[in-house]
Amino acid sequence: MVHMDKVELYGFKSFGFKNTTLKLSPGLVSISGPNGSGKSSILDAIVFALGEKSPRILRVPSLKSVVNDQEGSRKSTKVARASVHLDNADRKIPVNSDKVVVTRMINNEGESAYYLNKQKTTRSHIRDILDAAKASPNVFNHVQQGYIQRISELSPDERQKTIEDMVGLSYFDEKKRAAESELERADRGLEVALAKMNEVKNNILDMEEERNQVIRSNILNQELKYYSTIQSLRRLQSLQSKIDSATQRYDTLSDDIDKTSLTQSEVQEEINSLVEKRKTFLDNDNTYGKDKAHIANEVNVAVQNVQDLTVELKTTKSDLEINKRHLRETRQNILEIVSTRRDLRQKMHATHETMNLMYRQNTTITDTLNGVDEKRANVLSWQSEAASKKARSEGVLKLYRATLNTHERHLYHIDTSIKDDIDRAQSDYMRLDQLEQVISDMVSTRDRLKLWIDKNDSRIKHTHDRLEELDKVRHSLKKNISDIDTLTILSDQVTSRYDSKLRLARRVMHEDYSVGRLRVDAPELGVLGLAYELLSWDTTHERAIMAVGADWLKALVVEDVDTMLSVASIIRQMKLPRVRILPISALPNTQSTLDYALSGYIRCEDRFTPLKNFLFGHVTLCSSLQAARRVAQGRGHAVTLNGEYVGLGDSVILDGGSVVANLSKMISVSSDIEGLQRYIKQLKRLSEVYSHRLADTEKKIHRYNSKLSQMRQAKAAEDQNLENLESHISNTHKVIDDISCRLQKYNSDMPGKKTQSERLQALVYRVRELIATEEDQIPTDTTQKIAVKLELLNRQKTEFESLKADADTKLSNIKAEWQSLQSRSRTLISDGISLSRRQITLIQEGERLEESLEPLQEKLSKKQGTVELLREKEQNIIKMSSDFTKHIRECDDALEPLRAQHGNLTNDIAGLRRKQDSLKRDISDYRARHLRITDTLPPHTRDIPVDVDPEPFMDKIRAELEGMPPLNANAPASYARVSSGYRSMSERKNELEMDRNGIVAFIEGVEKDKRQTYLDAFDVVDTEIRSIFDKMSGGSAWLELEDEDDIFGSGIRYMVQFPDKQKRVSTSLSGGEKTLAAIVFVLALQRLKPSPFYLFDEADAHLDATNAERLANILSERAQDSQFIMVSLKEFVVKKADLIYGVYPKKGISQVVSYRDSRTSAVSP
Structure with a gap:
């Protein structure tokens, strides 16, 4: 059985920075001590070492608070360490070692490190291996203070949730949610498949009709094309005659254009002569025009200069006025600064006098304080001499006590080791017998498992062979169906084509049809x-x-x-x-x-x-x-x-x-076509038969596949079981060998350990005598007299320090005021200097503006005279250019009629050319149309008659084509594709239905397993509650489902009936009764998930003496199967305990003593 052998603490909470070791044993271990001594911290250290990271459970504000904080003078880094030694002889913890040591260290920054058998590891790894042995701390194997009260107030729904969490019903819910998600996807897929099938089924007949209409349309289009060819040939004859007529008119227009062009050339020569003469006069006029433009440009420049000078003169006068105004303002600001600085100088003188006075007062207070410090130093020296004498005696005592602790610890280790060796030897002998029996059972199970695997292999092979045969049948059926569909489509196309031809012959070619029928x-x-x-x-x-x-x-x-x-x-x-x-x-x-x-x-x-x-x-x-x-x-x-x-x-x-x-051949074929149509119907019926066979085959294949998958899964599971069994047998043999070696070692080490224990007991007695002698020699304490004098001096020092602090504060305020006045004075001086400089700058700028006014006025007068001279010269040039304008006007009058004549001739030529271009376009259009029609004709048209009017035939064909509904050119291919697709969709629908049924069956199975698991757990807890409550109170207690038809939607009532009382719900009991019922409920829940050890922190605090004794009896009984470590102040738990620890505080550090049993005296470790 996995149990804790030892717990080691260092720097953890109140245990200080020293090594504290608690040797534990299987059974019931009691921890007692006064309030605040640190007994609950032992349980905190255990769960801390095993990976707990919740500050609430560890009863600290943060994780770093578990480090002891009472040794403030400690200079090295503070760390806390807790180690738990676990016995792993039965290898329930998956570590190949008899001892498993789990250690956790944490520094004062809250950073943790984990070690497994002194090898660094992670918290998750430690929790995983502890989970394998069901040894991880949780709320049911670590019952903290106050947890019993929280359990007593649980509502029915919370009580149900607690049991569900204990047995892990969330696993079933996760499986169900995943399956429901798969079911939803399967339903959507099935719904889509059925919708598609219905849509295709409704459309397939329409698509067949569309396909027949397309075939009929193709035949009519071919006939229409033949008659269109005849019509095109007739149009070619008409176009050729139009081309010949237009060409003749084109040649006539070309002759008219040549004659008109000659007359136009003669008129153009006269126009050119007059244009040359006019150009001469125009050149002379242009020369004078250029001179006129040059003079006008000079006039404009001169006028612009006059305007610029006028603007500049006005600007200078405006700037001079602004300068005078700024100069007046600057002089006024300088006068204000001089007055303000005079007042500020007087205030600075008064502040300086006050500051000197405060300096003298501060010096007097400092001298008095130095005298008090000198007297205090003398008293402290006297105190040091007395303390050194006492320290020598305490040093000797400390050495003796350390030696005593060492001997007692060694003695405790030896005695504990002897007892542990005896207990382990007994346990190993029992374990050896059990393992030999287990090996025999496992070998028998292994042989039966191998026989089952061989039989299952033969069944898998037979199922696989049957699947291959069915797959061949399915392939053959699909091929037959595909061939029949191809033949059906081709046959439909042939029959449709011959039907169209026969209908055309009956309607149009009456005599040919009659002769063809008789010819047969x-x-x-x-x-x-x-x-x-x-x-x-x-x-x-x-x-x-x-x-x-x-x-x-x-x-x-x-x-x-x-x-x-x-x-x-x-x-x-x-x-x-x-x-x-x-x-x-x-x-x-x-x-x-x-x-x-x-x-x-x-x-x-x-x-x-x-x-x-x-x-x-x-x-x-x-x-x-x-x-x-x-x-x-x-x-x-x-x-x-x-x-x-x-x-x-x-x-x-x-x-x-x-x-x-x-038509005789075509009509003779009609009887064969009818026979072909009959065969098509038979083939379609045969295709349906094959489709039914294919669906049955698919179902068989799916069934065999499911069966094969189940057999393979079962085989894989059994192979894994066999492998695990072989491994377990091998490990068991190794465990037997290890146990045998351990037993030999126990027998050889026992005499030496007993001799060592007797020697250590004698040493402990001698050291205790030495400690008593040294305690009698400690001198009389003079600490009280020194403390009175030191207190008086400290009070005086405090008073003078307060006076000095007040003086320093006032002096600091006066200094700050003095510095503020100095800063303001410097600012005023700087502002005065800046204003003086600005005044000088403004005076210089005013003088410069006054000097520039007179030159600007003189320059403006000169520019105005220049403008008047240029205007007189411009008037003379305008007068001379007027004579050339008269000669140019005479030339223009002669040119006007000639240009009109030339324009008329040009218009005539343009009109003729437009007519010619129109004819040319018509000829090109006729030839292009002729070419286009020729390109559209089939290769051989020589034998096609053109004397037949095709319009009547074309009208009939067009009428029939127009009477047809809109055609789908892809209808034949779409019909074949959709027919094949409909069969595929039907197969897919069957597969989806089978998948959905499988998922529904799986969900029902999960619900059934969840319900059964929950009811089994309910029965276990209910049975335990009835048994434990009867032992503890003699009354009755049981669980009731609020609604048995909806066990997961309703809660659990906890009914209690004490002797001679009515039954009531647990939440309506009195305080003590409620605590008793809650403890019973917790003990019952522990049966659902047994743990190798349990930690109870004052769980019996609210029980009376009778119920506390009964609880102790039950815990003692259960300690035969699991290790119980209980913090308790009740004597009944101490009496029943196999090992007792006492915890008490000494100088703020928790100390531990242990008791073997009630007849053994206390031994300090």
């Missing part, structure tokens, strides 16, 4: 084929053939009329819009008589010759349009190789490269 089932209907399939031709004649027979080339060809009627009935059944049918047998079998018949350039089987002649035998192929028109005028039909077909009445049909549409 042609062999069964007896259809030989389409006309363009049965005939062939060269590409050279293709445009001519298309111009003549474009409509009939899409006709169905049958064998006879019966077949034609059969096909017609089927057409009516299918409700097809329009079809042309040609029966071969009904066609005339005649050859064309034309020389260049178009049928001669067409190839076919012999049986289809009537078909060829019927369609093209009546048309002549011509080399040009003129030749074709001549043939048509002869009531025939003709066509050119360029596709220009001329019929009767000169009607012309142009073919720009038309082709025969073949």
Whole structure:
């Protein structure tokens, strides 16, 4: 059991700067002594050494106050030191030593240093190792004075909080807060995931519709682009004609501009001649103008000089007036200073006389005081002689007492060591038996633990293999779902494209659609084929053939009329819009008589010759349009190789490269498209099945992962337990070896210690006899007579010192006044000198200003005469320049009509050029538009017909496009991405739900553990209260929960029932009863967190004799398991104590004596 062996003090509070040692033992230790002797300071020293840093708990205003302050003459640095020696034989303190010595030093600056086994360390390290043995000081193992009263006044809520703190329920609250924070984050994540899924789910159908609209829009835009190309080609033809017309007008305007420019040149020559003549007159006029400007400048300068001199003269007169006024003021100030200094000199003379008088009085008082000091010195010398005689005797006694203390301390150490060795040997024998049994149990536990770890490893391997199989299944399902989604998207795009084409064929290409439908089932209907399939031709004649027979080339060809009627009935059944049918047998079998018949350039089987002649035998192929028109005028039909077909009445049909549409393939594919749509639906259903399987697999994987994590955590915990167990077994073997060595050492050292104890007892008896003899020889004390004389002299000295202090004060005040008057006199002298100097300066300045007035007036008169001469010269120059102005005006009159004519010609040329520029811009614009249109055309446009008006078709397409809602170009990709994302969000939602459920289960577990821990602690305290209170008073006491349904939201009532009294709440008891109930509550709380030692500071102070005796019995009983050190003034604690210490003061320093038991006399350490 960890307990305190020894406490050492130096410089701590009232124990002074000497080493004080208290040997302690397990069990109950009592400390007694008078009030103020320092007994509670022993407990303060213990908690101080163990790291306490609260001045309130140490009962000092600040930490540095624990240093003893009664030896004021001590010259070295003051420090306080406290050491606690702890027995660590059972190694509960994690230090590999049987003894653990904790030392703390503090200087008078409040700086602390900690030592562990004489090695410097930190407070936190010491508290950590003490916490491991539950030996750190706290309010329940260190019960201070007044703490019992504070406990007795606890409210139910405070009582509940005390128990919660004892069992550490805050640990559960921290875990719960962390889990609730995780739960809040999980809820937010789940809420966001569900919101996103709902949003995507609502939008996915709209996105599918948007995707189909985008596909349809792309098809319509392609058709619109084709018709736009035709429209652009038509615009190119119109622009080319506009370019030719504008170019012709541009050339005409260029000729007009040249003629007008020639006339303008002739007028410009006449203007230039007149301008030269005018320039000559103007130069002469400019020469006189420059002279005039020079004279005007000189006049301005002269006028400015006159004005400056006038201003300077006025300024000088003003300065002279100001100078005279300042001179009068300065003379007045000098007179005032002379008068003030005369008064000040008289006052300084009176002050000097008073100061000399005070000097004479001060000298008289000083002489009297010196006489008193001489008498006092003689008395002090007499006192020193008497004290030296007494000091010699006390020195001898001090030497004897020091020797006695040394022998007694050695004797106490030897006796304590002998008793400690006996106690330790008994404890070691018991401990040895216990450790051997513990080793046997630990070896058995280790074997069972290894077997469990092996089984757990096999379960972990099996779970890991199963997880790998499930991961492969999950990967396969994800791949299948991804492939199905890709196929579905591609198939949707294909079906949408073919649906659009078929709808367009039904609405626009009626005949082509009907032929295409019938063409699919042609062999069964007896259809030989389409006309363009049965005939062939060269590409050279293709445009001519298309111009003549474009409509009939899409006709169905049958064998006879019966077949034609059969096909017609089927057409009516299918409700097809329009079809042309040609029966071969009904066609005339005649050859064309034309020389260049178009049928001669067409190839076919012999049986289809009537078909060829019927369609093209009546048309002549011509080399040009003129030749074709001549043939048509002869009531025939003709066509050119360029596709220009001329019929009767000169009607012309142009073919720009038309082709025969073949929709049969597209229509035949429609049945395959329908089958593809059915397969798409099946694939979507299969994807849903795979998704369900994937979700189930994910749940299994999560479950196995959780199980695997739990097994690994359990394995790690058990591995750590096994490692700890192995270490504990090894440490236990070492402890057994150490105990065996200690027992051998105890047996060998015991005889020598007993012999040494007997020798020290004899020495102590002899030294005490010497001390008694020396005390009888101390001389009679004469201190009282010396003290009376010294007191009389001290009183006289005090009176004269007071008189001298008053005189010094008055003299100091007079000196200060004298210095102030001197300072003021010096200031007045300085001011008078400054004013005299200023007076001289002002007189000199006035004389200088009067001298400068006359020269300024003379200079002003000269400047005014110069101004008048310059003005006369300026008038002569102005008169001469007026003749040149007349000639210049005549030239200007001749130039005016010529310049007007020149301006008109310039305007005409500018107008023509503007028209020309406008035409040029138009031509450039036409060509740019021509180029832009050409750049926008596709590469091959030669075969595109331009005679067809595209506007009707474009209007229909635009109408359909305008009728569409706003399109999203990214809809196809977004639809595929969102579909995939929706599945991922669903998986994420499932994971979040599982995480949330796990957190909720964890919080419930924490709440359950917290409640159970609290109830267990409540039961322990309640049981202890019932037992202790029954022993102490014979009554009953128990704890009650205020609200059992809300144990943490309500408090704890402490109910007490003394014998022959009603039960009451503890706070309503009388003073003594309340103290007894509080002590019982404290003792019960100590069971929650047992400590190896307890410190009680007068906990029984308010108990009567009966209850104090019962408390002593309980403490004695509990001292079997823990060490109790109690400061008490009650005899019952002293009787029950195994070791007793007495504390008493001597010369302000606390002294300690110890008692082994009631039969042993006091021994001074």
